[in-house]
Amino acid sequence: MTTTTTGLLKSALNGEGWNVSDETLEEVIAEMKVPVSLSSVRQELLNSDLREIGSKALPKTAGANASPKLLPGGKGAIVLQVSSVKNIAKSQRVSVADCLEDNGGEGKRLLILILTDGDSTCKGIEFVPFPAALASSLAPGVKVKVEGSTDVKNGFVLLSDRNMTVLG
Numbered sequence: 136m137t138t139t140t141t142g143l144l145k146s147a148l149n150g151e152g153w154n155v156s157d158e159t160l161e162e163v164i165a166e167m168k169v170p171v172s173l174s175s176v177r178q179e180l181l182n183s184d185l186r187e188i189g190s191k192a193l194p195k196t197a198g199a200n201a202s203p204k205l206l207p208g209g210k211g212a213i214v215l216q217v218s219s220v221k222n223i224a225k226s227q228r229v230s231v232a233d234c235l236e237d238n239g240g241e242g243k244r245l246l247i248l249i250l251t252d253g254d255s256t257c258k259g260i261e262f263v264p265f266p267a268a269l270a271s272s273l274a275p276g277v278k279v280k281v282e283g284s285t286d287v288k289n290g291f292v293l294l295s296d297r298n299m300t301v302l303g
Contacts, residue, residue: 140171141157141160141161141164144160144164144171144173144176145157145160147173148160148173148176148177148180151177151212151214151280152211152212152213152214152280152281153177153180153214154189154190154191154192154213154214154252154253155180155188155189155190156190159188159190160176163176163179163180163183163188164176166179167179180278181278181302181303184216184276185214185215185216185251185252185253185278186216186218186251186253187253188253189216189251189252189253189254190252190253190254191252191253191254191255192213192214192215192252192253192254193205193213193215193252193254193255193256193257194206195255203286203287203288204283204284204285204286204287205257205281205282205283205284205285205286205287205292206283206284210283210284211282211283212280212281212282212283213252213280213281213283214252214278214279214280214281214302215250215251215252215257215278215279215280215281216250216251216252216253216276216277216278216279217248217249217250217273217274217275217276217277217278217279218249218250218251218256218275219248219249219275220246220247220248220249220273220274220275221246221247222244222245222246222247223245223246223247224243224244224245225244244261244264244270245260245261246260246261246265246270246273247259247260247261247291248260248261248273248294250279250281250292257292258290258291258292259281259291259292259293259294259299260291260292260293260294261294261295262286262293262294262295263294263295263296263297265294265295265296266296269296269299269301272301273301277301277302277303278301278302278303279299279300279301279302280299280300280302281294281298281299282298282299284298285298285299
């Protein structure tokens with residue numbers, strides 16, 4: 136693969152919120168057994184662990200009170216990996232599957248997500264209840280895209296279905 140093609144892929148992926156180094160991208164492309172395209176590289180990244188391939192994308196202030204927005208300037212997006220999901224409205228004895236269950240309106244749910252870019256972590260909170268389909272797809276290892284204009288309050292990224300998309 137030429138350097139120009141790798142550069143174009145990296146530019147396109149960065150525009151979507153992915154943050155991987157040139158070396159990592161070249162390794163991913165070299166290991167692919169299908170024709171290289173933006174969608175095939177994206178799919179390979181979705182199947183990878185950001186803790187192994189990701190590079191720093193979260194600002195130092197992402198988990199602090201220093202910035203009112205997730206990304207400086209509040210523009211763009213960032214792809215993060217869910218490290219853990221916890222329903223803080225339920226007893227710790229409840230299983231993860233039960234935490235993600237909507238319960239058809241019975242009982243309350245307040246999810247805390249630990250998100251990583253592969254280098255650092257931040258905490259996200261379900262500020263506006265996620266639809267059941269979105270909440271049920273949140274599990275460790277899942278990649279999510281969070282818009283940079285997302286607010287940060289008291290060290291928590293305020294998440295809703297308007298500013299977070301599950302990629303897979």
